[in-house]
Amino acid sequence: MLSLPPSHTLSGSATVPYLPRLLKILNVAAKYRLDEFLTRRSAIPLRLLIRLHGVPWSFHRVRREHKYRRLRLALEDLGPIYIKLGQLLSTRRDFLDMALADELQSLQDRVPPFNTPGITEIVELALGLPADRVFSELNQEPLASASVAQVHSARLISGEEVVVKVIRPGIDKTVNADIKLLQLMAAFVEKATTIGKRLHAIEVIRDYERIIQDELNLVAEGANTTQLRRNFENSDKLYIPKVFWEYSRSNVLVMERIYGIPVSDIASLKAHGIDLKKLAETGVEIFFTQVFTHSYFHADMHPGNIFVAPDKVAQPQYIAIDCAIIGSLSKDDQQYLARNLLAIFKRDYRKVARLHVECGWVPKETKIHEFEAAMRTVCEPIFEKPLKDISFGQLLVQLFRTAGRFNMEVQPSLVLLQKTLLNVEGLGRQLYPDLDLWKTALPFLESWNARRMNPFTLMARVQENVPDWIEQLPMLPQILINAATDTRQLALINQNLENLQNKQVETHARRRRYNRYAGLAALAAGLLSLHPAVNEWLQTLPLTGTVLFVVGVYFLYFRR
Secondary structure (H helix, E strand, O other), rough: OOOOOOOOOOOOOOOOHHHHHHHHHHHHHHHOOOOHHHHHHOOOHHHHHHHOOOOHHOOOOOOOOHHHHHHHHHHHHHHHHHHHHHHHHHOHHHHHHHHHHHHHHHHHHHHHOOOOOOOOOOOHHHOOOOHHOEEEEEEEEEEEEEOOEEEEEEEEOOOOOEEEEEEEHHHHHHHHHHHHHHEEEEEEEEHHHHHHHHHHHHHHHHHHHHHHHOOHHHHHHHHOOOOOHHHHOOOOEEOOEOHHHHHOOOOOEEOOOOOOOOOOOHHHHHOOOOOOHHHHHHHHHHHHHHHHHHOOOOOOOOHHHHEEEEOOOOOOOOEOOOOOOOEOHHHHHHHHHHHHHHHHHHHHHHHHHHHHOOOOOOOOOOHHHHHHHHHHHHHHHHOOOOOHOOOOOHHHHHHHHHHOOOOOOOHHHHHHHHHHHHHHHHHHHHHEEEOOOHHHHHHHHHHHHHHHHOOHHHEEEEHHHHHHHHHHHHHHHHHHHHHHHHHHHHHHHHHHHHHHHHHHHHHHHHHHHHHHHHHHHHHEEEEEHHOOHHHHOOOOOOOOHHHHHHHHHHHHHHHH
């Protein structure tokens, strides 16, 4: 049964009971008539159904917008935590209808800035020293304001221009309270709606909690930023701002200030003479470098986080900020993606099916020919289009969605990759509509695969492992002895189990024999007692025959 936690603090300034927040959510749901999403009312617990009927659905006028649009408007009405949840849901295109995913993707994170406490007070409390000992300038008006944090411009005593990112005061309490409510609603939605069940709503909220908690810790974002900067050190394609660790804490992050043209400002890019075709191709190359070379990629590459250096015209350079969400792929994930994409590009669907099974992404008992046919059905209509018109990201979505019919569980890392690829592809085609993503990606994938199988690369991997092997060499005799001992112990355990099983079988067989003999004897005695001569002898015990007969039936049938 669903139950409500007692109460929680929903803001930093006042203590608000849990119930009013829930009533606010139900009122918004009524306002936008979200009851249309309830497709399985019979699955709703009776007590909850009675409470839902108490929601004032009828007090609000019937809205003419499509229900997907109404859901987006409801999330915007509920505030930043729900807006961010909608943005996360928009990445699950392997489960959602495309129209719903597109609607949720258009959610805008417009949040008014906070003024109390002031930026100076927050910084001084975090650093434990007066702000004027660190900054010669600290602008009180924010440069940007979002749901979790806001950014202020500043200048260090040393003269370097920086930005100071601070977490909204009390937002952690708001997040924790809303997460508990979302967990409650996810359990309800997963049980009561078809889309909730397909989406695995409880699992989505669990992933959302992990992401939002990471965003609340600016030390984690700073670490991500530093790693990404190290990966592209001295690169002429991507620049990552420097983190000033001595002035950064869990709720304050001080970074180098960058000046760039927003990547979505096409007019300014053209005015600066930036080659948009080259810029779009460079973006694709950066993405694949992050995924397949570094296995560490910026997973929040929407236009608001990407800028272009205005002074790099011949070789355009990107500038990336806000590295709170980072994706990482294992070696197996990398090989799965690269080999599958190459096989799909060559229309080798049998190989695609085999790779899915070999990598463990679908169960081993999956019928290869059925999976091959499903892949062909999805991909062939797509490849009838010109390559430049084929969406790489949408193809990946279809791949995951089709594999899902064969019980493939999509990993969170692949969901982030899918979301990022869709962002990169959309951004690239906004810059240069004729961008042929395949033409840019295929050589990179083939080159990566060739490097992976190169004898020198294989030798390098062996050399990497040699120190570990040498270190373990002195322990080899003990490892062999332990293995032999374990083998003997396992053999002894198996023998004991086998002996015990044989004894049990023998005991059961012996009991069955005894029961059979006792039953036959009792039954015979019972029948014999019915003979006149014997019965005359047993007249003093008139029930003996009946009792012996019953005992015989018991042993022969009930104890069989």
